[in-house]
Amino acid sequence: MVSTNHPRYESLNRRDLLVEGYKSGIVSIHGLIAQGRGEAFDYLLGEKTSDTARHATKVACAYLLTAKHPVISVNGNTAALVPKEIAELSYLTQIPVEINLFHRSEDRIARIAEHLHAYGTENILTGVDAVTLPKVASQRAAVDRRGIFQADTVFVPLEDGDRAGALVRSGKTVISVDLNPLSRTAQASTVTIVDEVTRAMKNINTSLRRFAEKDCFDELEDLKSSFDNRKNLDASCRTLLRHLQSVVS
Amino acid sequence: MVSTNHPRYESLNRRDLLVEGYKSGIVSIHGLIAQGRGEAFDYLLGEKTSDTARHATKVACAYLLTAKHPVISVNGNTAALVPKEIAELSYLTQIPVEINLFHRSEDRIARIAEHLHAYGTENILTGVDAVTLPKVASQRAAVDRRGIFQADTVFVPLEDGDRAGALVRSGKTVISVDLNPLSRTAQASTVTIVDEVTRAMKNINTSLRRFAEKDCFDELEDLKSSFDNRKNLDASCRTLLRHLQSVVS
Numbered sequence: 001m002v003s004t005n006h007p008r009y010e011s012l013n014r015r016d017l018l019v020e021g022y023k024s025g026i027v028s029i030h031g032l033i034a035q036g037r038g039e040a041f042d043y044l045l046g047e048k049t050s051d052t053a054r055h056a057t058k059v060a061c062a063y064l065l066t067a068k069h070p071v072i073s074v075n076g077n078t079a080a081l082v083p084k085e086i087a088e089l090s091y092l093t094q095i096p097v098e099i100n101l102f103h104r105s106e107d108r109i110a111r112i113a114e115h116l117h118a119y120g121t122e123n124i125l126t127g128v129d130a131v132t133l134p135k136v137a138s139q140r141a142a143v144d145r146r147g148i149f150q151a152d153t154v155f156v157p158l159e160d161g162d163r164a165g166a167l168v169r170s171g172k173t174v175i176s177v178d179l180n181p182l183s184r185t186a187q188a189s190t191v192t193i194v195d196e197v198t199r200a201m202k203n204i205n206t207s208l209r210r211f212a213e214k215d216c217f218d219e220l221e222d223l224k225s226s227f228d229n230r231k232n233l234d235a236s237c238r239t240l241l242r243h244l245q246s247v248v249s
Numbered sequence: 250m251v252s253t254n255h256p257r258y259e260s261l262n263r264r265d266l267l268v269e270g271y272k273s274g275i276v277s278i279h280g281l282i283a284q285g286r287g288e289a290f291d292y293l294l295g296e297k298t299s300d301t302a303r304h305a306t307k308v309a310c311a312y313l314l315t316a317k318h319p320v321i322s323v324n325g326n327t328a329a330l331v332p333k334e335i336a337e338l339s340y341l342t343q344i345p346v347e348i349n350l351f352h353r354s355e356d357r358i359a360r361i362a363e364h365l366h367a368y369g370t371e372n373i374l375t376g377v378d379a380v381t382l383p384k385v386a387s388q389r390a391a392v393d394r395r396g397i398f399q400a401d402t403v404f405v406p407l408e409d410g411d412r413a414g415a416l417v418r419s420g421k422t423v424i425s426v427d428l429n430p431l432s433r434t435a436q437a438s439t440v441t442i443v444d445e446v447t448r449a450m451k452n453i454n455t456s457l458r459r460f461a462e463k464d465c466f467d468e469l470e471d472l473k474s475s476f477d478n479r480k481n482l483d484a485s486c487r488t489l490l491r492h493l494q495s496v497v498s
Contacts, residue, residue: 019278029268029281036285037292040429044293180289182496237497244493247431248486 021080041179053195062223067153085201087120096123098147104139164188181236194236270329290428301484302444311472316402334450336369345372347396353388413437430485443485
């Protein structure tokens, strides 16, 4: 148990969730290494949500609320870290959750489905009716016919492969959360939220609840049309640089 | 298997070594997350050895060659990543290797000892004759009486706890390899090599072989007396910043 007074309590607590997830067969061994990479980038970003990320979060909500066939693509790390937030997002928006793994195993998919369901997600697709996406080399190419395959908008809280570019090239809107603004996923997505996934998911759900309170069609369209992911990523890179400069000097 | 043509072959190959090490009981689950953190910092450093790291490597050799009772402190990740290089270092310098773990388990120590021995390390201490270091909270406080306890110089290729400061305060010279120049280990050590451990170990062994070819007593003393770890770490931070600036713009 990590004391809540520890300066890095949140980060250490997330590490424990991943380790538990690995032990219960939800997280893959490569998911643990990926978590470490995320920790390092979050540390360099000061472990807080930037204004840039906050803006990208609102744009992501605009896309999710105006999509015809949106889907949420969940992997092991996402299920371990934010099961409650995924359930809330799916409930608020009525968007289905597809379990889609880079290191695919039917056993792990079943365990993740059980875990998500225990936390309240109702609408779960497990790729039983699977088709193969063209130009995706990993096992993530196997997608559900009713989910990612027919989706116009795919929200990927944590992408663990090279798939974002292929999804965008096939005409889909891709929204991702990625702490490395220089990664291929970050660079290829339509909207990239450069933030830690727990903070990002909480902010998304808060924004969605606010949008639900009012007639906001024009605001959502404005958010989408005025957004430039390249500029937003550049701003995240500058945030990273500024924070590094401040701790170095 | 990762193709040798892959731009990040070395990094992916190391990841595979860690995963294999975990499966064979050498690497701890936390070691996998630590590897991910290291990968992120190495990525930001351009995955190459800086001149700053190269200089710190030579100074580390000077300390190792002039110490009265040096010891090499090895954990699971070090054993998985550089077993051959540890054997070579121990052979070249006749310095014993102590297996010392943050998450201590007798089973894991036995497996690491067997692994190191299979790669050629002869002089291995496993903490059978253990005493407890004062002011170290983790299980790494349990050290071998013939090793770290009596050592004047401790070389820690990968430190995974908070111990470097305590070792320095107890009067020991601490040499560490750490990709994060801002970490507590990096900041507390006498000499910090900010480099990936495989590259650092190869460079150390190359330098040691060169020093062995000539009478270099004065050179070694000069290397030690003119070295300022604080300045060297600042230079590593600037390297990190410069590389980040170059990839961002």
